[in-house]
Amino acid sequence: MKIGITCYPTYGGSGVVATELGIELAARGHQIHFITSSQPFRLTGREANIHFHEVSVSTYPLFEYPPYDLALATRMAEVADFYSLDLLHVHYAIPHSVSALLASQMIATHTMVARRRRLPFITTLHGTDITLVGLDPSYLPITRFSIEQSHGVTAISSHLADRTREAFGVTNEIEVIRNFVNCDLYSRKPELVAQMRPRFAAENEHLFVHLSNFRPVKRVLDVVEVFARVSRVLPARLMLIGDGPDRSAAEQLALRYGVQDRIHFLGKQDEVHDLLPLADLMIMPSQMESFGLAALESMACSVPAIATRVGGVPELIDDGVTGLLFEIGDVDRMAEAAIGLLQDKPRLQAMSAAARRTAQDRFCTTRIIPLYEDYYRRVLERNA
Template sequence: MKIGITCYPTYGGSGVVATELGIELAARGHQVHFITSSQPFRLTGRETNIHFHEVSASTYPLFEYPPYDLALATRMAEVADFYSLDLLHVHYAIPHSVSALLASQMIEAHSIVERRRRLPFITTLHGTDITLVGLDPSYLPITRFGIERSHGVTAISSHLRDRTREAFGIDSEIEVIRNFVNCDLYAPRPQVVSEMRPRFAEPGEHLFVHLSNFRPVKRVLDVVEVFARVAKTLPARLMLIGDGPDRSAAEHLALQHGIQDRIHFLGKQDNVHDLLPLADLMLMPSQMESFGLAALEAMACGVPAIATRVGGVPELIDHGTNGMLFKIGDVAAMAEAAIALLNDPVRLQKMSQAARRTAQENFCTTRIIPLYEAYYQRVLDRNQ
């Protein structure tokens, strides 16, 4: 197939999933065209069967804000026409689904004269496009319209599917295709651990990790609070991977607790698959997670997550078996659980093995990518 993919190319879950999906599809022989404002950060530019098409919005002085959604629709149509794309797959509804709808209509209207063809598009819902931004009165009608006019809609968890139907009154098909991980790339890596872990923790010290875009919904300050409680009891260090608006507040809180020398603020990293296996536990105390991709990537590396019981996270983490779930903001209970686990190496090892097994049996690319391929074909068959 020839597939156009649009996403936000920055550091965030929807962009990561879209990029990894494109990489996996290309590896399976499909021709993938990324149509985005900049090259997605997980692309190296050396991948086979992957092409990048930049979207540039006009900065004409008349426009107070560059009309990116219109520029995107135009570029989608251009790429689809020039490369004879079979379909578009857009990630995050706002504004990508509406831009794809315009591109689809442009292709169909243009091809009436020359060669009649259709350009179906699929919208994948990722979370805040539904639970936060999409519910804003300024965006709700257009978000609903884009979803309803999509030729196919997928959601990354059953929770998000149900939330979408409830919030937008949508009763049409929403296919649940959960997030995935490359279980060969994200895996326990003893050699890497022996080489790299000494950079972040001394022998005898425990190592925590948190990975996010540091937005308020990720509750990075709770990560620091949990770690501060653990560090009073056990020798431990923390890797914070990512960046965003709450970084400075997290740094200030670390100073207040006097643990700034025990926290590694690593910023945005391309080698996440090398860093996650170094840790003993992941901390993911989010306000909301429609799935919990960071936790899945850690679990594939054999690192259990201490997380919050929100959104789609319980579809991934079975409390007490492959990780731990707590109420939002209950940093005391999270810290207590972390200390208990680290003081019980046998239980921690069993949980680590269960976490890896969960990823392998349910969420590896070899299981999820064929679901996307089958769904693409269904959409194409009913839109011929």
């Protein structure tokens, strides 16, 4: 198949999933065309069967805000026509599904294209496009309309699918295809851990990790709170991977607790699969997670997560078996549980093994990517 993929190319769960999906589909022989404002950060530009098409937006004095969604729609139609794409797959509803709808209509009716035909598009909902942005009164009607007009709709968790139906009243079929992880790439390699871990923690120290875009919804300040409590009892270090609006506040909080010299602020990292296996525990105390991709990636690396019981997280983490779940903001219990787990090595080892096994059995690329391929075929058959 020839598939056009549009996503936000910067750091964030939806962009990561879309990029990894394209890489995996290309490895299975499909022709993948990324149509975005810049090259997605996880692409090297050397992958076979992957092509990148930049969306450029002209600036005119008339436009206070450059109309990216219109430029995107035009580029989608151009690429679809020139390369005879079979379908478009857009990630994050706003504004990508609206642009895909316009491109689909242009292909079907406009004289700019050489061959008038049907160009189906699939919208994948990732979370805040529904729970936050889409519910804004300024965007709710257009979000609902673009979902209703999509030829196929997928969601990354049952929770998000249910929330979409409740919030928008849409009657479309929503296919639940959960996020995935490359279990070969994301794995604990003892020799690499032995080589890299001393950079971040001494042999007698425990190592925590947190990975996010540091937006308020990720509650990175709670990560520092939990770590500060643990470090009073056990020798420990913390790797904070990512960057964003709450980084400065996290640094100030670390200073207040006097733990700044035990926290590694690593910023944005491309090779997170080399860093995650170094940790003993992941901390993911989010206000909302429609799935919890960071936790899945750490689980594949045999690192269980201490997380919040929100959104789609309970669909990923089996409380007490593959990780530990708590209420939002309950940093005292999170810290207490982390201390108890780190002091009980057999239980930690069993949980780590169960986390890895769950990633392999339920969320590995070999299990999830065929679900996308099957869904593409069904959408194409319905719209032949």
